[in-house]
Amino acid sequence: MSLPDTDDNDLLFAPEPSAAGLGAALSPWVVLIVDDEPQVHEVTELVMADFEFAGRHLKFLHAYSAADARKVLEGRDDVALILLDVVMESEHAGLDLARDIREQMGNRRSRIVLRTGQPGQAPEEQVIKNYDINDYKEKTELTKRKLNTVFFAALRSYRDILIIEESKAALRRSIEAIQRVYDSRNLRVFASAVLNQVAHLLGYEARGLCANRISAYATSEWDGRLHILAATPEYAGLLDDLADESLPNKVREALERAEREQRSLFEPHYCVGYYRTSAGSISLLYIEFSDAVDREAQELLEIYCSNVAITYESLLLREEVLETQRDMVYVLGEALERHQFQGGAHVRRISELSALIAAARGMCSVEVEHLRLAAALHDVGMVSVPEGILSKPGKLSADEWAAMQTHTQSGYDLLAQSKRRILRLGAQIALEHHERWDGQGYPRGLAGEAISVQGRIVALADVLDTLVSDRVYKARWDFETALEYIESQAGLHFDPGLVPLLMQNVDKVRALYAQYPDSQLSPNA
The missing domain is CATH 3.30.450.40 (GAF domain)
Known part of the structure; x- marks a missing residue:
């Protein structure tokens, strides 16, 4: 391709003032020249050598055919401007490359300016309409002054595209974080x-x-x-x-x-x-x-x-309110346990054991937290049981045992009156935590998955804690003996899917007992 005639005054046109002190610190704008005429590369780079925009100079890359340009573009994503000749290895090589850049490579960032020495082969109106390019110039037009205009316009557009993309990415991250x-x-x-x-x-x-x-x-x-x-x-x-x-x-x-x-x-x-x-x-x-x-x-x-x-x-204020509510549930639960002459930490251990098992089972954090609070209310129905029965050191008579069993229904009746999710969950747990996997529990004789998973979890936690705690009617078991019993009851008393989860987290269970001991319990219970 032949070079356009140039005006000496244009070639000597003064550069735009630079932003002092910023150019050296910022990476240059990358410009790719695609033209089969080496002299076009040389003159373009010479004329634009002192160009600067937003404190950044230019870095030129060179391709002498559409095939060379494809290789360059496939290896990098930082090309801001492509000066693209139309006629190279074929009459439409540049147009084909422009389409591939947008459609095959998916590159919507780079600004494409077509330059042609033979405008009749690629009419401007047709090219602008059919190809996703940003400008169309005849080589005879491209004096230094006009090249400056092209570069400023293209680089401003490229910069704004990057800002929009980064803003969208930031918005996406912010939305994800809000969740x-x-x-x-x-x-x-x-x-x-x-x-x-x-x-x-x-x-x-x-x-x-x-x-x-x-x-x-x-x-x-x-x-x-x-x-x-x-x-x-x-x-x-x-x-x-x-x-x-x-x-x-x-x-x-x-x-x-x-x-x-x-x-x-x-x-x-x-x-x-x-x-x-x-x-x-x-x-x-x-x-x-x-x-x-x-x-x-x-x-x-x-x-x-x-x-x-x-x-x-x-x-933080909301967290303070939630912590107050949580402590209130524990205080009430512990007061009921003292009514039964049990150690006050029983309620907290049941809550934490239940949460531990629920998390191991894969429940979401919200479900785990709800269960942690609701489990503390599992024995709220004990307020209806006479104190003489609760404090009796020996075996209960048939009538006394029947009276003791009513605490499940009493707890349910008390809590089910509320419309609050945690209290209604507490009602379900109060009713079901003495049901057994094999159907031999009370009050309804439910079996297997007919018992809610929360009821099955609290049943396991409650029995474990009762075994390793001193009660008015029994001395505590050592920890290993209690675990052996729990394992033996998988599929009988307990959900066989929950027992292994407990065993896999024995170290966490021991740590829990060290954190919430009763005065009657040793830290290594």
Whole structure:
């Protein structure tokens, strides 16, 4: 192909001013020249040698045929601009390559500019209509000035496509993280993912972290010290740490100043967002920037800071309420156990044993937590049994045994009145936890899978704990003897699928007894 005539003034056209200090730090834009005329490659690279956009220079790749270009493109995904000749090894080699780039390679990012010395063979109107290209130029048009225009337009478009793709990926990660935000630890994952994208979406190179000082009103477990909640990768190692023990001095000083002055700070290359909730919790967002941030970016960062603070405080407050409810269930259950002259930790052990078996069986975390709470209510019906029967040291008479058995139905009747899910599950467990796999249990003589899985799990946990605990009517068994009995009753008293799960987790069971011993139990029971 012949070269176009050029204007000397165009070849000497002054380059665009560069962004000082950024070019050396940023990777260049990759441009692929596809043309069978070597001189086209040489002149294009010479003319555009001093070109710069967004602080980045150019890196040229060269292909002298459509086949060569395919090999180059198959090995990389960072080509921003393709200057593509139409006529090479065939009259439509460039057009065929353009279609393959989009359809076969699935490359929608790279900007394609067709250059032709024979416009009659590929009419512009037809080519623009039928091919997914971004510009069409005759080689006689491409002076330095016009090449600059083509490069600016193409690289801006390519940059914006990358931002859109990365924004979509960030949104997808944020949505996935939202689905897991039900406790404070998962909020850390979510907040860090969002923080990692905020500055990028604004067009800044940045790194930073978010720290919180939670008030005692929100949670009694926090000590009022500053905790690091979210961080970009550069600060990720500080997550879960106390800010005053691990932060670099410059970061700590910036946070302390914002908290002392009770306002956000915006310095040339860093900012600290400050937000105080109505409950008195404080959220601080620290971000370092490569460039000074504009007012729009400042406003978005302050919104991020305030929303993370409010969300985190709400989750911690919710967790505090849940913990209070959980403790209340245990307190009530333990009070009932003392009514039976049993060790108070029996209720907690039944709850934890049941949760352990349920998790081993593959129940989801929500089901496990519901069972943990509902299992604590398994013997609530004992309030209807006379104290003389509960405290009798010897064998019960037939009438006394019949009275004892009524506690299952009494517990059900008491709890089933509620519409709350956990209490209704507790009602089912209260009714079924003395049923047996072989159908010889009470009160209804249910067998096998006619007994709910929760009832079967609590039945196993209840018997194990009763065996290894002292009772008014029996001395405790040693742990190994109790396990041997449990194994012997698989398929008789107990669900044969649950017993192996218990045995596979014996170490966890022993640890549980060490954590929740009765005064009558040794830690190694």
